[in-house]
Amino acid sequence: MAKGKVCLAYSGGLDTSCILKYLIEEGYEVVCFMADVGQEEDFEAAREKALKCGALKCEIVDIRREFIEELCFPAIACNAVYENVYLLGTSLARPVIARAQIAVAQREGCFAVSHGCTGKGNDQVRFELAFYALQPNIKVIAPWRDPVFYERFAGRNDLLAYAAEKGIPVTSTKSKPWSMDENLAHCSYELTQDPLSAPDQPEDFTIYFEKGIPVKLEFTENGQKKSVTDSVDVFLTANAIARRNGVGRIDIVENRFIGIKSRGCYETPGLTCLRAAHIDLEGLVMDREVRALRDSFVTFNYSKLLYNGMYFSPEREFLESSITASQKSVNGQVRCRAYKGSVSVLGRSSETEKLYDMTESSMDEIGDFSPAETTGFINVSAIRLKKYGQMKAAAGEKL
Amino acid sequence: MAKGKVCLAYSGGLDTSCILKYLIEEGYEVVCFMADVGQEEDFEAAREKALKCGALKCEIVDIRREFIEELCFPAIACNAVYENVYLLGTSLARPVIARAQIAVAQREGCFAVSHGCTGKGNDQVRFELAFYALQPNIKVIAPWRDPVFYERFAGRNDLLAYAAEKGIPVTSTKSKPWSMDENLAHCSYELTQDPLSAPDQPEDFTIYFEKGIPVKLEFTENGQKKSVTDSVDVFLTANAIARRNGVGRIDIVENRFIGIKSRGCYETPGLTCLRAAHIDLEGLVMDREVRALRDSFVTFNYSKLLYNGMYFSPEREFLESSITASQKSVNGQVRCRAYKGSVSVLGRSSETEKLYDMTESSMDEIGDFSPAETTGFINVSAIRLKKYGQMKAAAGEKL
Amino acid sequence: MAKGKVCLAYSGGLDTSCILKYLIEEGYEVVCFMADVGQEEDFEAAREKALKCGALKCEIVDIRREFIEELCFPAIACNAVYENVYLLGTSLARPVIARAQIAVAQREGCFAVSHGCTGKGNDQVRFELAFYALQPNIKVIAPWRDPVFYERFAGRNDLLAYAAEKGIPVTSTKSKPWSMDENLAHCSYELTQDPLSAPDQPEDFTIYFEKGIPVKLEFTENGQKKSVTDSVDVFLTANAIARRNGVGRIDIVENRFIGIKSRGCYETPGLTCLRAAHIDLEGLVMDREVRALRDSFVTFNYSKLLYNGMYFSPEREFLESSITASQKSVNGQVRCRAYKGSVSVLGRSSETEKLYDMTESSMDEIGDFSPAETTGFINVSAIRLKKYGQMKAAAGEKL
Amino acid sequence: MAKGKVCLAYSGGLDTSCILKYLIEEGYEVVCFMADVGQEEDFEAAREKALKCGALKCEIVDIRREFIEELCFPAIACNAVYENVYLLGTSLARPVIARAQIAVAQREGCFAVSHGCTGKGNDQVRFELAFYALQPNIKVIAPWRDPVFYERFAGRNDLLAYAAEKGIPVTSTKSKPWSMDENLAHCSYELTQDPLSAPDQPEDFTIYFEKGIPVKLEFTENGQKKSVTDSVDVFLTANAIARRNGVGRIDIVENRFIGIKSRGCYETPGLTCLRAAHIDLEGLVMDREVRALRDSFVTFNYSKLLYNGMYFSPEREFLESSITASQKSVNGQVRCRAYKGSVSVLGRSSETEKLYDMTESSMDEIGDFSPAETTGFINVSAIRLKKYGQMKAAAGEKL
Known part of the structure; x- marks a missing residue:
């Protein structure tokens, strides 16, 4: 007897295909979910594969617009960057994917969601924190953190063997292993x-x-x-x-x-x-x-x-x-x-904003303040620094 | 009778040559100062010109090493950047130039320092704040903020006329007007x-x-x-x-x-x-x-x-x-x-630092923590977010 | 002939009464302005005094409500405090006073505003920055920064002598010299x-x-x-x-x-x-x-x-x-x-907010997360610190 | 046969006495550890109780000085405070207690440390993060996060019954239940x-x-x-x-x-x-x-x-x-x-520091800067705000 319905984030690749099969063998009914965030993917081929592996259905949701408007644009608006260089491409897609997956899970009556993220990465955290905020009582099945699963599938070869045994078509290749991370932005x-x-x-x-x-x-x-x-x-x-x-x-x-x-x-x-x-x-x-x-x-x-x-x-x-x-x-x-x-x-x-005025900053023009006033500005700004200089001199320290 | 000695930051260009002449006419004795911060400059030609204009002497000080070691290297060490893009090239040189100028002023017995910075820019502020910290009782003569001076020399033509009248050789050209800003870094x-x-x-x-x-x-x-x-x-x-x-x-x-x-x-x-x-x-x-x-x-x-x-x-x-x-x-x-x-x-x-371990972050390897533990990490991190989700749901607001 | 109308921030005290008289002598027409920000003041007596000194009129404006609602309440809402202890009592009143003064100045056709703030304090800055934002082309007359004025009135005795000479009633006493700072909050x-x-x-x-x-x-x-x-x-x-x-x-x-x-x-x-x-x-x-x-x-x-x-x-x-x-x-x-x-x-x-739940944090109750999960939270949080400990040990440094 | 030695943070109270007994029953040898951080405690009575319960020994370490000098003083030096009001009294003691416990564990050849902190609190985190930094390979036994333990001892009555059964003297009373948190500071x-x-x-x-x-x-x-x-x-x-x-x-x-x-x-x-x-x-x-x-x-x-x-x-x-x-x-x-x-x-x-000078800030005295200079300071500071005022006016927005 079935343990209930699970909504699995499915990529069409080896990992999630094996997870799909495994969940079914464990007694779950599985609804697959794919988010179109602009990655290059043959979604129909993936859907067919999911169904062939035993999924109840495979829902493909186009969330490109909300991804761009709700995530990418605010990121641009605040110049978002992580550790000086990383533009957060993967992170940006996770919230909208999680929201779309929860929506499918709710529509399909799933008590749990599942994903193929590994146990050391950021994505498991991003997905699950989003899941829990979006539906606090949702259950999460994370096979790569389940010792029963990860000890059975200790390497890619174990997955390939399982796929062969269960008749799961294998399309993942060495040359394109990380397709899951791909999206419009990144x-x-x-x-x-x-x-x-x-x-x-x-x-x-x-x-x-x-x-x-x-x-x-x-x-x-x-x-x-x-x-x-x-x-x-x-x-x-x-x-x-x-x-x-x-x-x-x-x-x-x-x-x-x-x-x-x-x-x-x-x-x-x-x-x-x-x-x-x-x-x-x-x-x-x-x-x-x-x-x-x-x-x-x-x-x-x-x-x-x-x-x-x-x-x-x-x-x-x-x-x-x-x-x-x-x-x-x-x-x-x-x-x-x-x-x-x-x-x-x-x-x-800019046609509307007038903060910059070329003549104002030019060297030759005198605007509505007199250069002589800058003397006062500097002298007042220097009060604190003169005191500092005096103290340093008194202490015999060089600047 | 002389009003006292002034140490003028001299560039060899039109502006500071006119200022040099002007200060002498005003009754000051002038010691010219040039800092070698790596700019392309014919220092000897400039020195000759200064002396020809009436400077007591013209001191040229090579501060390239202290500029690099005391200013540029700390800036690199903290990834300094202003307003997301500007690497502070000009600002970096100002402190060492000001320090060298004060040293010359002190050695030569000058009661004041002078410069050719305009009254709207950053450099006047940078130089003078440094002067005042280095020698709190120093006097600063800033002709471009003195109405007598800037009203007399309202445009480049006035300077050119003055130079012609006083026999100051003019070498500044339209194509290289801002040489003063140049330095090793910038x-x-x-x-x-x-x-x-x-x-x-x-x-x-x-x-x-x-x-x-x-x-x-x-x-x-x-x-x-x-x-x-x-x-x-x-x-x-x-x-x-x-x-x-x-x-x-x-x-x-x-x-x-x-x-x-x-x-x-x-x-x-x-x-x-x-x-x-x-x-x-x-x-x-x-x-x-x-x-x-x-x-x-x-x-x-x-x-x-x-x-x-x-x-x-x-x-x-x-x-x-x-x-x-x-x-x-x-x-x-x-x-x-x-x-x-x-x-x-x-x-x-890095041969000495060991924070990064390729196998540790790899997908297939299990290090000294069990992936199952991440579940606890995520669930505890989610406590606060679940509460947030519950409150939003209670308020009928969508996430 | 009059130089134009000036709106003077008037307190009824010695300083601003002398300033009022002085401005009139300098050829200005003066409209006095008093802000009621809750200070204990006999406003009517002050008005009479202003008129007696020659003010065109004396406008008293009650801005207590806007002071409380626009300034004090936001300050409370963000727990405002300066340098760990000062609750900004004076600063809070300045913006609404400045705004009310500019409104009177505009209504009365004044080209300038004036105040009795000294040249070393914060209040001159606060008032004038507000004036300039509220009416960028306003003129400010600050007698205590005008050498003609402050050299003439070098001490309190000079003011008292002037008041006696001009028939200005003196009510300020040693025991309550700083009444100007008083307001509802402070x-x-x-x-x-x-x-x-x-x-x-x-x-x-x-x-x-x-x-x-x-x-x-x-x-x-x-x-x-x-x-x-x-x-x-x-x-x-x-x-x-x-x-x-x-x-x-x-x-x-x-x-x-x-x-x-x-x-x-x-x-x-x-x-x-x-x-x-x-x-x-x-x-x-x-x-x-x-x-x-x-x-x-x-x-x-x-x-x-x-x-x-x-x-x-x-x-x-x-x-x-x-x-x-x-x-x-x-x-x-x-x-x-x-x-x-x-x-x-x-x-x-709180009747509406539910973030705190007494049972949740109590020692004996187990909520919807298992204490065992905290182990994972701690172990994951420790990954970085273990690495730190290992490096310190390798370097022979004690923690 | 013994599973190895464990160093238990012992308080003498009901909880840790039961944990001590429990660990012994589970096959561990237990070294008790008590830190004297200034709490009011009869350390000798607690030591006797530990030994009576079967501890190998009970080490009492006076760490009051290092607690004050290494933790409390830096906290004072930076005005440490959590969430505006909490002076971190408990948190301050944890690092030195953990360090002393690890030192005892190492001296006594323990492979693990244990404590009686509950599974929802801060202290478990503080102790364990410190343990792991101090000795990255240490094992931690946290009974209150172990389902076997916490399900057996679901309430105080279970502990009391266990104590009675095992002959553990009970001294904890309702009126002083949280003694563990006490220290010099708090x-x-x-x-x-x-x-x-x-x-x-x-x-x-x-x-x-x-x-x-x-x-x-x-x-x-x-x-x-x-x-x-x-x-x-x-x-x-x-x-x-x-x-x-x-x-x-x-x-x-x-x-x-x-x-x-x-x-x-x-x-x-x-x-x-x-x-x-x-x-x-x-x-x-x-x-x-x-x-x-x-x-x-x-x-x-x-x-x-x-x-x-x-x-x-x-x-x-x-x-x-x-x-x-x-x-x-x-x-x-x-x-x-x-x-x-x-x-x-x-x-x-202060006898050594000279930043404050009463005459400098006084109302009547003129120091080494002229009040007139403040005008320039204010006017330059106002440049940006005037622009703001102009834009607001142009947009028809009131300030």
Whole structure:
């Protein structure tokens, strides 16, 4: 007799196919779930495989738009980055995948959800923390943390043997083992164009922002000026441009949430361009102190919570209100260039924001304050430092 | 009768030559001071010009080594950056220049120092705050903030006319007006190789760090492996490699200390490479929490104080002790590639630090903790989030 | 002929009466302005004096409610405190006073505003930064920074002589010199009950909060239970209770914005109680991570900007949105006790927020997580620390 | 046959006596360990009881001095506080207790350590994280997280029955159940003098600091001036004064590390006074910006890591270097008054530090800067705010 229904996050690969079979053998009924977050996948082939392995059904849900609008865009709006370099590509997709999986689980009457994440990684944490926030009484079946399972399947060969025995078709190959991580924003080990073989001509394009969100991308295709405004199109176009110019690859050692270091090679082509343009525009339109507060507080903490899987949390709600408040004036456009592995900014402008005035900062012009006043500014700022200098001198210490 | 001796920061250009003449006419005796921070300058020609204009003497002081070791290296060690992109090239040189100028002023018995900085910029603030900390009772003569001076010399033409009248040779040209900003680490508007015309072959090199400081650079010249270890050589070599590959150019709008925005085009070739390598190495060898604390606190604040000219201050002493404390384990080497405008990291290793263990993070290996334990970690981490989910559900709000 | 109209912040005291006369003698027409922020003042007597000294008129504006609701309440909501102890009593009133003064200046057609703040204090900065934000083209006349004025009136005796000469009635006395600082929230040197002579019986009361704002205060008067709900009444009642029990006095050395240290003796009776109750309630109803982020970021920075006079600024708008976002769940009531100089919390409860569950944290009960799971939590948290211990041991360093 | 030796943290109470017996029955040899951190305890009686229950030996280690010098003093030096009110009394003792227990375990050849902490609290985490850092391969036996144990002993009655059956003397009573938490700095539920019945006369005393550390306490006893300078004496004297005046009690709801809220009634008498005096002295002797950086960064994070049991960690080493760097100038003395439940500061002075100069901040004196210069300071500071005001006006928004 069946123990109940489980909703399994299914990828079509060897691991989750074996888990699917294993769960069925353990007496569960299994509904497979696949999230379309823009990865290159033959979803129909995967669905067929799931059904062939004994799944009750296989639900494929397109969550690309919510992924871009709810996760990628706020990340751009606060210049999110983990440990100075990692643009959080994997982390960004996890919350929307978890939410879609819980929705399927609820619709299908599942008492539990399951996934194929390993027991040492970040993704198990991200998925499960999201599951528990979204449905606090959900049960989670994590075979790779179950000794019965992981001792039986101690290596890939055990999985292959099991697949052979159970008639599970094997399509996973050495050359593309980590497909699960792939999404619109990001892939791991799934390489873009190598900068060395990228086109010899640079590619220029212009990104328009409203309240810190990319709303239009202008580019040139076959000599024709084109533009896209739909959020998914903007993101995919930025991806395409960046990808063909080899932009957005990194190779890093990062600190996982559970406290170990791991090496990763990531690609985040479009996000790299959109974030660079956003940072640049803020220079033109954002108040200095708002920027300083946001930089020293929001960016770091929002990035950290995304990385650690704390998206569905009170602190994310709290920080997101800060992001919104910081972006009121981030309106304007940035001209960018992708070339041989990097993106650079060519210029920026804003029709609505007026914080920058070329004549004001120029060397020859005198604006509405007199240069003589700066003397007072400096002298007052120096009061504290003079005292410091006096103390150092009194103590015989050199500066 | 002379009003006393003034030590003038002299560049050899039109502005400071006119100021020199003007100060003499006002009754001061003037000792000119030039700091060699690595800018391309014909120092001897400038000295001659100063003397010809009536300077008592012209002291040229080579402070390249202290500039690199005392300013650039701590900046690398804490990944200093202002407003996400600016590597602080100009700001870094100001403290050592001010210190050398005060030393000359003291040696020559000057009661005042003078400079040619304009009344709207950052440099006047940086120089003068440093002067006042170094010698609290020093007098500062800032002609560009003196209405008598700036009203008389309202534009470049007035300066040119004055120079002609006084027989001051004019060498400044439109094409190189901002030479004053130039230093080893940095130039403004003084361009490196354009990425588009940079070499088609990438250039690889390896930087070695000890306690966060670059101590060796290995590179290839004419097919020969070479290496440099002297701090000045390391810096100059990094500069040369980066420069010929077009690395380190930015075009930004920044927020000045006095509260206006200004646009700048900067180049910081070597520093860009050294900083990128340093950030990468920290991934391998630095504890996660030390890094998080340093990132969220030291980097931002150290960069801000450098930008605002607060180098000789209690807070710099305080923060610098944090930098030192954070870098104990930053020992190792990073292989880098400069290519067509950007630098990327190819790999890194450390012989002494052992925080990263490839097998530990691998998917197949089970280390000294059991994957089953992660379940407890996740479930305890979820306690707070489940409560959040319950409250949201009770309030009828969707996550 | 008159030089134009000036709106002078008038206190009725010696200084501003002399300034009033002086401005008139200098050829200005002067409209006096007095803000009622709850200080004990005979406003009518002051008005008469102003008119007698030659003011065109004297406008008295009651801004107590906006002072409490727009300034004091947000300060309570974010637990504002400067340098660990100072509750910002003076700073809080400055923005609303400045705004009311600018409104009078605009209504009366004044081209300038004037005040009697000294040239070394914080208040000149706070007033003027507010003036300039509220009306960027306003002119400010600050006699105590004008050498002509301050050299003429080098000491109190000069003012007294001038007053005698001009027939200005003198009421200021040595014993109450700083009345200008007084407001509802705060007085300097204007003492409450000495704790030593405060009542021997404690006084208990209960404060109710909604979204972090005090909305009701229950107390006992002559054995009768009473309660107030109007914001001004709540504040004044808290003040009265605290004042008679000697609560809220401090004697500190603080760091002024201009960089000097000064000593102050302040009283902030009601605010001390309301803030203590608010902090306590947050323990019961606020999420840990939201609190941690708010504590480490908003409280410090909001307090600092209030102190430095940056209220009308982009960063205040930004931070205030964070305060609001943080206070959604701060609903409940706190029982307090004022006694002999201090306030303590007796207990707290909330009818709407359910984060605290007595059984959950009790020693004997097992909730919905198994204690065994904490083992996994600890072991995973220890991964990084074990590595640290191993490295220390390898290096022969003791912990 | 014995399974090996275990070092048990023994309190002499019911819980750990039952655990001792239980471990012996399970086949372990048990060495009991008691840390003297200043709690009121009959150590000899407890030792006898341990031996009677079958312990191999019972080691009692006096760690009061290291507790005060290594933990309490740094906490004072950085004004440590958790969630605005809790002075971390329990947390402070845990690291030194864990270190002493590991030392005993190593000396006695134990393969494991054990404790009686419950499975929902902070202390299990604090002890075990310390154990693992101090000896990464140590085994931990935590009976209250072992289902076999906690299901057998589901309530106090089960423990009492087991004690009766095994002949364990029972001394724990309802009135003093939490003795384990007690230490020199702190007790939970173990009350000091009630403020209402504290002496009617205030008690004044003076604390001297060197580099932020209390080095002398002067007080009056029976009309005689006395002073103590030994660190333990200073701490105990501060405790005694504060305790008899009812200083240092709080009743709070706090957020535990594992994510639940719990209520605690704590007393931290001496630490409350020493910390208040330290904060006050910093006003006199510490640079404003160093203080601001320390306040916004070190205090919060050091407190948090203490609370969460991360004392033996890279981040504690890192932060402690910041504490030391911040305290160089914290030299001087503070006169304090304890009275009826609170401590207040009467005054402070420093013979070595000269940052405060009474005449400098006074209203009548003109120091070495001209008040007119403040005009420039304000006008430059206003540049950004005027722009803000203009934008608001242009947008039709009121300030």
